[in-house]
Amino acid sequence: xxxxxxxxxxxxxxLADGFLYALIAIGYTLVYGVLQLINFAHSEVxxxxxxxxxxxxxxxxxxxxxxxxxxxxxxxxxxxxGGLGGALVAFLLERVAYRPLRxxxxxxxxxxxxxxGASYFIYNIAGKEFGRNALEIPSPFTNGPVFSIFGATVxxxxxxxxVSAVIMLVLVDRVVAMTxxxxxxxxxxxxxxxxxxxxxxxxxxxxxxxxxxxxxxxAAGFLFGLNAGVVYTMGFTPxxxxxxxxxxxxxxxxxxxxxxxxxLGIVENLGVACTQASWRDVVAFGILVxxxxxxxxxxxxxxxxxxx
Amino acid sequence: MTAAPPRGxxxxxxxxxxxxxxxxxxxxxxxVLAVMTGPEGSSTAPTSGFTGSLFHARVIGFIVxxxxxxxxxxxxxxxxxxxxxxxxxxxxxPRRLLPDKRVRAVVYLxxxxxxxxxxxxxxxxxxxxxxxxxxVYVLLAIGLNVVVGYAGLLDLGYIAFFAIGAYSAAYWxxxxxxxxxxxxxxxxxxxxxxxxAMLAGVVLxxxxxxxxxxxxxxxxLGFGEIIQIVATNLQGVTGGAQGVIGIPHFSIHLxxxxxxxxxxxxxxxxxxxxxxxxxxxxxxxLENSRVGRAWVAIREDEVAAESSGINxxxxxxxxxxxxxxxxxxxxxxxxxxxxxxxxxxxTVQLSILILVLVIFGGMGSLPGAVVxxxxxxxxxxxxxxxxxxxxxxxxxxxxxxxLLVVMMIFRPEGIIPSRRRKREIGLAEHGVGHADxxxxxxxxxx
Numbered sequence: 001x002x003x004x005x006x007x008x009x010x011x012x013x014x015l016a017d018g019f020l021y022a023l024i025a026i027g028y029t030l031v032y033g034v035l036q037l038i039n040f041a042h043s044e045v046x047x048x049x050x051x052x053x054x055x056x057x058x059x060x061x062x063x064x065x066x067x068x069x070x071x072x073x074x075x076x077x078x079x080x081x082g083g084l085g086g087a088l089v090a091f092l093l094e095r096v097a098y099r100p101l102r103x104x105x106x107x108x109x110x111x112x113x114x115x116x117g118a119s120y121f122i123y124n125i126a127g128k129e130f131g132r133n134a135l136e137i138p139s140p141f142t143n144g145p146v147f148s149i150f151g152a153t154v155x156x157x158x159x160x161x162x163v164s165a166v167i168m169l170v171l172v173d174r175v176v177a178m179t180x181x182x183x184x185x186x187x188x189x190x191x192x193x194x195x196x197x198x199x200x201x202x203x204x205x206x207x208x209x210x211x212x213x214x215x216x217x218x219a220a221g222f223l224f225g226l227n228a229g230v231v232y233t234m235g236f237t238p239x240x241x242x243x244x245x246x247x248x249x250x251x252x253x254x255x256x257x258x259x260x261x262x263x264l265g266i267v268e269n270l271g272v273a274c275t276q277a278s279w280r281d282v283v284a285f286g287i288l289v290x291x292x293x294x295x296x297x298x299x300x301x302x303x304x305x306x307x308x
Numbered sequence: 309m310t311a312a313p314p315r316g317x318x319x320x321x322x323x324x325x326x327x328x329x330x331x332x333x334x335x336x337x338x339x340v341l342a343v344m345t346g347p348e349g350s351s352t353a354p355t356s357g358f359t360g361s362l363f364h365a366r367v368i369g370f371i372v373x374x375x376x377x378x379x380x381x382x383x384x385x386x387x388x389x390x391x392x393x394x395x396x397x398x399x400x401x402p403r404r405l406l407p408d409k410r411v412r413a414v415v416y417l418x419x420x421x422x423x424x425x426x427x428x429x430x431x432x433x434x435x436x437x438x439x440x441x442x443x444v445y446v447l448l449a450i451g452l453n454v455v456v457g458y459a460g461l462l463d464l465g466y467i468a469f470f471a472i473g474a475y476s477a478a479y480w481x482x483x484x485x486x487x488x489x490x491x492x493x494x495x496x497x498x499x500x501x502x503x504x505a506m507l508a509g510v511v512l513x514x515x516x517x518x519x520x521x522x523x524x525x526x527x528x529l530g531f532g533e534i535i536q537i538v539a540t541n542l543q544g545v546t547g548g549a550q551g552v553i554g555i556p557h558f559s560i561h562l563x564x565x566x567x568x569x570x571x572x573x574x575x576x577x578x579x580x581x582x583x584x585x586x587x588x589x590x591x592x593x594l595e596n597s598r599v600g601r602a603w604v605a606i607r608e609d610e611v612a613a614e615s616s617g618i619n620x621x622x623x624x625x626x627x628x629x630x631x632x633x634x635x636x637x638x639x640x641x642x643x644x645x646x647x648x649x650x651x652x653x654x655t656v657q658l659s660i661l662i663l664v665l666v667i668f669g670g671m672g673s674l675p676g677a678v679v680x681x682x683x684x685x686x687x688x689x690x691x692x693x694x695x696x697x698x699x700x701x702x703x704x705x706x707x708x709x710x711l712l713v714v715m716m717i718f719r720p721e722g723i724i725p726s727r728r729r730k731r732e733i734g735l736a737e738h739g740v741g742h743a744d745x746x747x748x749x750x751x752x753x754x
Binding site: 037038055097100105108110113116117125130243247281285286289 | 456516523660671732
């Protein structure tokens with residue numbers, strides 16, 4: 001087979017991609033859970049996170065080359081900065097593009113169109129304001145091989161992604177499962193009307209859901225940008241794939257999104273080994289269509305309300 | 309929730325006052341407009357765009373604009389009944405006359421006469437704009453109107469079918485690296501291009517339309533990307549990233565008449581006008597036929613439609629395929645007109661642009677689709693020639709994106725709404741029906 005030769009290398013890079021997809025996919029899945037809507041502008045939340053972390057790290061690191069504890073501190077700063085940037089954009093997005101429509105009980109088509117409009121507005125204005133060339137985030141660490149597993153070398157970058165993603169994924173899983181906020185999210189996902197009768201402030205819960213999704217998406221934007229740089233069009237493809245991941249795992253299901261993301265990352269990388277790099281996106285979308293045909297409810301099924 | 313008198317500090321009272329919030333929104337809107345029309349930032353000084361537009365004297369103008377807007381809204385709200393009475397009085401005559409079939413026919417004939425006579429007086433630049441930027445997009449908007457407007461489905465990969473039409477035109481006329489069994493005149497390639505696009509529509513639509521409607525949006529989005537990637541990568545079949553050149557122009561050799569369309573735009577304009585009128589007639593009758601009524605039933609209440617014996621999937625696929633074939637037709641025409649297709653032109657952005665044209669004009673309204681496409685495609689060209697407020701062509705999607713959001717908030721039915729669609733949206737907002745076909749059969753009924 002075409003992918004057996006480099007199998008473990010492909011799995012390692014696939015997992016790194018997969019963690020990013022998982023982080024973004026959570027944003028889709030959470031919003032889908034509470035609103036039953038695909039948040040088309042989530043790609044721009046991801047992009048904003050990348051830009052926010054770029055500005056913060058550019059100011060903080062400058063031209064110095066951090067190492068040791070400094071690296072960790074800057075990584076944390078970048079992740080938090082990206083998360084805050086993403087959260088801010090997600091919050092504004094909900095306020096401007098969703099809430100007025102929700103107040104009016106508009107048809108679902110209106111939400112999708114308004115989100116697409118917002119997405120185009122945000123990314124093109126980012127292109128206008130920040131220039132249309134990719135900006136390189138100053139690296140908080142020096143990349144290099146850390147250890148090897150089954151003959152596959154694991155780079156520092158992969159370790160960074162895996163560690164920060166696992167921390168965030170576990171956190172969000174626990175937040176939704178254990179906190180008062182998580183209870184609110186699950187209640188709204190199960191039955192918004194009843195939840196509001198029970199005293200859940202739906203507007204606030206929806207806002208907070210967007211913010212949680214925004215934090216993860218923005219942080220993913222930072223982690224993605226570390227390697228690829230940040231540019232105004234960076235959101236489109238990763239977000240489309242993350243959506244695929246969310247569907248793969250069962251949209252509305254948080255753990256499904258995580259599993260779907262990792263699976264998609266690995267399958268995509270193995271698939272590319274059998275074709276050429278330029279067919280990468282076709283592999284991912286092929287998976288999307290296949291999943292929708294064979295099992296549209298995804299691996300774990302659609303159930304935010306009953307998750308965890 | 310009764311309107312209790314606001315308590316707390318003055319600041320809090322101000323924030324909870326509707327008037328103050330609206331004023332705040334207007335001023336923020338003005339500032340956003342200032343940034344939108346402001347100078348470009350650059351990659352070397354990534355914040356210079358913001359500072360250049362917000363810390364500059366002209367920002368005062370935009371704040372004033374926001375305040376004036378706020379004033380207008382406030383006045384309008386205060387005198388709502390008078391405003392309503394006045395606008396009713398002004399529009400009384402057109403509203404009485406327009407439903408009359410004879411009046412409509414006269415209006416349409418006048419518009420047609422204008423569309424025939426006026427372009428001949430334009431210079432070649434505007435004639436070219438009229439074909440490449442306006443005519444083709446009017447056709448595309450009319451086609452997407454069937455999908456989005458009539459059936460209430462969201463298709464975000466509409467340009468993929470345009471690509472399929474264009475590439476099949478290139479194939480049948482022998483311009484591609486792979487050759488057909490026999491070369492055809494572009495006129496005979498038209499039905500083949502339409503069939504190819506329609507087949508693609510059925511193949512893509514039939515499986516996905518079974519699912520929740522918003523999945524269709526994402527699948528079509530992915531499909532649009534795939535078509536572009538395939539067209540770029542399959543060097544041996546499609547000519548790759550350089551595109552295909554040498555697609556022949558239209559020509560007639562019939563009954564002793566020999567005429568060939570050349571590089572001049574005006575003959576193409578009349579050809580296109582003829583096709584557009586034809587398609588408009590066809591879709592008008594379709595709208596009022598059994599099929600059109602089935603689409604209405606589906607978007608108003610899918611469950612009720614299904615239980616009344618309407619084959620929901622069949623009619624959805626039909627709408628999707630009809631839209632796709634119109635797009636393929638437009639692609640075929642454009643490919644032959646400019647005798648060139650390039651994958652880089654077939655972006656997802658273009659699909660979104662056509663969606664904006666339909667939404668702006670009015671979903672489900674044929675005059676809306678035509679006028680929306682004509683106005684929105686003409687305006688950027690006009691602004692390119694006569695720049696206003698430093699308008700730049702590459703910023704067009706900023707304005708279109710903002711337009712979509714604003715339209716959805718304030719006027720979801722478009723500038724020339726279909727009466728039925730407007731009523732549906734109103735009803736859906738009061739909890740009756742859906743006004744779109746997005747909930748799908750397996751979707752949660754929320």
